[in-house]
Amino acid sequence: xxxxxxxxxxxxxxxxxxxxxxxxxxxxxxxxxxxxxxxxxxxxxxxxxxxxxxxxxxxxxxxxxxxxxxxxxxxxxxxxxxxxxxxxxxxxxxxxxxxxxxxxxxxxxxxxxxxxxxxxxxxxxxxxxxxxxxxxxxxxxxxxxxxxxxxxxxxxxxxxxxxxxxxxxxxxxxxxxxxxxxxxxxxxxxxxxxxxxxxxxxxxxxxxxxxxxxxxxxxxxxxxxxxxxxxxxxxxxxxxxxxxxxxxxxxxxxxxxxxxxxxxxxxxxxxxxxxxxxxxxxxxxxxxxxxxxxxxxxxxxxxxxxxxxxxxxxxxxxxxxxxxxxxxxxxxxxxxxxxxxxxxxxxxxxxxxxxxxxxxxxxxxxxxxxxxxxxxxxxxxxxxxxxxxxxxxxxxxxxxxxxxxxxxxxxxxxxxxxxxxxxxxxxxxxxxxxxxx
Amino acid sequence: xxxxxxxxxxxxxxxxxxxxxxxxxxxxxxxxxxxxxxxxxxxxxxxxxxxxxxxxxxxxxxxxxxxxxxxxxxxxxxxxxxxxxxxxxxxxxxxxxxxxxxxxxxxxxxxxxxxxxxxxxxxxxxxxxxxxxxxxxxxxxxxxxxxxxxxxxxxxxxxxxxxxxxxxxxxxxxxxxxxxxxxxxxxxxxxxxxxxxxxxxxxxxxxxxxxxxxxxxxxxxxxxxxxxxxxxxxxxxxxxxxxxxxxxxxxxxxxxxxxxxxxxxxxxxxxxxxxxxxxxxxxxxxxxxxxxxxxxxxxxxxxxxxxxxxxxxxxxxxxxxxxxxxxxxxxxxxxxxxxxxxxxxxxxxxxxxxxxxxxxxxxxxxxxxxxxxxxxxxxxxxxxxx
Numbered sequence: 044x045x046x047x048x049x050x051x052x053x054x055x056x057x058x059x060x061x062x063x064x065x066x067x068x069x070x071x072x073x074x075x076x077x078x079x080x081x082x083x084x085x086x087x088x089x090x091x092x093x094x095x096x097x098x099x100x101x102x103x104x105x106x107x108x109x110x111x112x113x114x115x116x117x118x119x120x121x122x123x124x125x126x127x128x129x130x131x132x133x134x135x136x137x138x139x140x141x142x143x144x145x146x147x148x149x150x151x152x153x154x155x156x157x158x159x160x161x162x163x164x165x166x167x168x169x170x171x172x173x174x175x176x177x178x179x180x181x182x183x184x185x186x187x188x189x190x191x192x193x194x195x196x197x198x199x200x201x202x203x204x205x206x207x208x209x210x211x212x213x214x215x216x217x218x219x220x221x222x223x224x225x226x227x228x229x230x231x232x233x234x235x236x237x238x239x240x241x242x243x244x245x246x247x248x249x250x251x252x253x254x255x256x257x258x259x260x261x262x263x264x265x266x267x268x269x270x271x272x273x274x275x276x277x278x279x280x281x282x283x284x285x286x287x288x289x290x291x292x293x294x295x296x297x298x299x300x301x302x303x304x305x306x307x308x309x310x311x312x313x314x315x316x317x318x319x320x321x322x323x324x325x326x327x328x329x330x331x332x333x334x335x336x337x338x339x340x341x342x343x344x345x346x347x348x349x350x351x352x353x354x355x356x357x358x359x360x361x362x363x364x365x366x367x368x369x370x371x372x373x374x375x376x377x378x379x380x381x382x383x384x385x386x387x388x389x390x391x392x393x394x395x396x397x398x399x400x401x402x403x404x405x406x407x408x409x410x411x412x413x414x415x416x417x418x419x420x421x422x423x424x425x426x427x428x429x430x431x432x433x434x435x436x437x438x439x440x441x442x443x444x445x446x447x448x449x450x451x452x453x454x455x456x457x458x459x460x461x462x463x464x465x466x467x468x469x470x471x472x473x474x475x476x477x478x479x480x
Numbered sequence: 481x482x483x484x485x486x487x488x489x490x491x492x493x494x495x496x497x498x499x500x501x502x503x504x505x506x507x508x509x510x511x512x513x514x515x516x517x518x519x520x521x522x523x524x525x526x527x528x529x530x531x532x533x534x535x536x537x538x539x540x541x542x543x544x545x546x547x548x549x550x551x552x553x554x555x556x557x558x559x560x561x562x563x564x565x566x567x568x569x570x571x572x573x574x575x576x577x578x579x580x581x582x583x584x585x586x587x588x589x590x591x592x593x594x595x596x597x598x599x600x601x602x603x604x605x606x607x608x609x610x611x612x613x614x615x616x617x618x619x620x621x622x623x624x625x626x627x628x629x630x631x632x633x634x635x636x637x638x639x640x641x642x643x644x645x646x647x648x649x650x651x652x653x654x655x656x657x658x659x660x661x662x663x664x665x666x667x668x669x670x671x672x673x674x675x676x677x678x679x680x681x682x683x684x685x686x687x688x689x690x691x692x693x694x695x696x697x698x699x700x701x702x703x704x705x706x707x708x709x710x711x712x713x714x715x716x717x718x719x720x721x722x723x724x725x726x727x728x729x730x731x732x733x734x735x736x737x738x739x740x741x742x743x744x745x746x747x748x749x750x751x752x753x754x755x756x757x758x759x760x761x762x763x764x765x766x767x768x769x770x771x772x773x774x775x776x777x778x779x780x781x782x783x784x785x786x787x788x789x790x791x792x793x794x795x796x797x798x799x800x801x802x803x804x805x806x807x808x809x810x811x812x813x814x815x816x817x818x819x820x821x822x823x824x825x826x827x828x829x830x831x832x833x834x835x836x837x838x839x840x841x842x843x844x845x846x847x848x849x850x851x852x853x854x855x856x857x858x859x860x861x862x863x864x865x866x
Contacts, residue, residue: 111757114753117749118754121750155634156637163681194540194543197540206728263714263716294714357746363503364500367501
């Protein structure tokens with residue numbers, strides 16, 4: 044008897060593991076299909092209707108077991124909330140950098156440098172780059188390139204006034220054409236040759252003293268903020284000025300990168316080939332899309348792994364909580380369940396009833412958790428140190444995908460937490476249970 | 481504690497329930513141990529060994545270098561005991577993914593960092609070897625380096641004779657015993673003199689100075705004096721304690737502490753609810769028993785204590801196990817990530833202390849209501865099952 048029970052438990056456990064793995068890979072149309080099938084079974088077959096009736100009894104009793112059922116709901120809400128928030132942070136960071144740049148522009152760096160901070164492009168290389176094939180020409184016939192310099196400057200953070208590293212980018216005359224996404228939303232562009240700055244909306248929200256009209260002291264000189272821009276990407280964390288003013292202010296003779304508008308679909312290929320063919324230019328080129336996507340890779344991966352590991356550990360805790368509550372619920376209702384069994388309810392409807400109850404609680408918990416994460420964190424602006432030793436401002440992004448992931452986790456936890464108590468309910472000795480106190 | 485066996489027996493009255501509760505307490509403290517040690521590691525950098533150390537860096541930006549000629553000027557300021565300098569190199573080994581900090585340092589660097597333990601013979605060999613380098617034990621293990629190996633590095637900032645290829649001979653491997661500083665075993669250090677001479681771009685420049693002051697009392701004055709040296713120049717400096725300097729970095733990575741606290745709050749709230757519920761159930765089931773205890777002469781307060789201790793014991797067992805297993809998991813994570821995430825491999829004493837306080841607190845909070853209920857039981861009603 045004992046061995047049989049053990050074997051059947053082990054079998055159920057194995058099935059459960061397989062089921063969970065499959066569940067995690069299901070897409071939402073498949074889950075919807077499953078739900079429809081389950082509903083059809085519940086409403087159209089005799090055992091389904093019995094299960095539904097049994098579940099109604101259990102669900103009607105939920106308010107009496109408020110403490111125990113709230114353990115399941117709160118536990119699962121906690122797991123889903125934390126998970127969704129962590130993933131939303133990674134997603135926000137990834138999305139911000141992924142939307143920066145595009146496949147129609149390229150960034151040129153010194154060979155071997157990984158980021159702009161490490162790169163040097165000398166002044167005499169710029170005219171050579173200008174003449175390369177693959178770069179789009181403006182209406183005046185000049186190549187659309189923006190030689191750039193980025194300095195890291197200290198600005199007090201909005202939150203507590205501590206120094207943060209902010210990217211102060213000097214851009215060339217073609218910068219606005221190279222990055223058409225960038226729109227001035229307040230004030231105006233800086234005038235070439237003057238110590239004027241335009242600031243990103245993201246930077247404005249995170250650091251003090253960047254209101255239009257304010258004067259800033261940077262590199263021993265006074266700069267005026269003359270405008271603010273929006274771009275919806277990582278440039279929004281930056282301050283922009285004329286590269287020919289910024290360079291001398293920081294005693295920089297050379298540039299760090301050149302961003303170029305590519306000429307048509309084959310532009311990148313041609314530019315790359317032209318660059319490789321010129322022995323005077325030991326430079327690397329990649330599309331700005333690739334460049335920024337690569338910068339987000341490590342941190343996004345880290346946040347995702349952390350989020351899932353923490354989520355999984357918490358989920359384990361929630362499963363124990365759910366098991367506990369459902370075992371208690373089953374033993375508390377032992378007489379009730381035994382009476383139903385005596386009335387002729389078979390195992391399957393009883394199992395289904397307990398499962399339905401748990402899944403309902405899990406669903407409520409999942410919805411609450413996901414909703415909380417969305418309400419508290421969606422659009423919440425944070426910043427972190429990016430690859431260039433400077434702050435990248437980004438927003439948490441609770442996408443529908445993430446909400447769905449959260450719900451899937453919730454239902455998965457409910458499945459594990461409900462199954463064993465449900466089996467116990469179905470296996471109870473009717474005579475013993477009827478006599479139970 | 482003559483009633484320990486009584487508490488123990490009631491704890492295992494319902495094995496499944498107790499086991500499941502234990503497991504969820506275990507999970508919560510397991511997570512707490514991991515997250516809290518990360519938090520402690522992030523906020524560290526300023527314990528006793530470094531208390532008198534200050535970092536002098538450019539006020540303009542951390543990527544701006546400082547002139548080497550400041551060195552004698554800094555050394556001559558009264559209150560400065562020792563000083564040295566270092567410069568970021570930013571080389572990569574084989575693949576950019578193998579990131580580890582590497583920089584060139586001045587001759588007395590190890591005197592200022594006594595926590596870096598390098599065998600005397602290796603130190604001597606390194607000092608005599610112009611192109612020599614030393615690395616931390618963690619890093620050496622990761623790449624299987626032995627003393628005597630040649631380490632090829634690719635420069636990302638500073639070429640040498642037009643090429644990015646640099647190579648260093650490994651002269652020594654240092655270790656750091658302090659758990660919280662274990663992360664610094666990931667570093668490679670080589671001589672600034674060699675860097676200054678061999679790189680094509682900068683000459684006579686260092687990244688930052690490290691200054692040891694005679695005592696913490698003079699640090700403010702010394703900092704002002706150092707910053708005064710280059711006031712209104714094109715290389716204004718900012719002098720701060722090493723702790724403040726490190727924390728300004730940690731802070732910028734994101735508010736780790738806040739995120740960790742938020743997660744912990746979510747976990748513990750759930751845990752509290754769960755344990756509280758279990759205890760409430762345990763008391764409900766045992767009402768007749770508790771009534772019997774009272775009938776045979778147990779005081780109200782004794783009953784309260786029994787239930788409360790039961791709850792504390794339940795939490796404590798799970799918690800201690802959780803805290804015990806957390807460092808093991810951290811090692812697995814560190815290994816699994818290939819050094820990308822370097823977690824401390826022991827639980828810092830601070831985390832143990834916080835954990836102990838938390839387990840008592842949660843034990844009391846979870847058990848208080850049921851214990852009060854047990855205390856207030858009316859014997860007659862309880863025995864009658866009303």
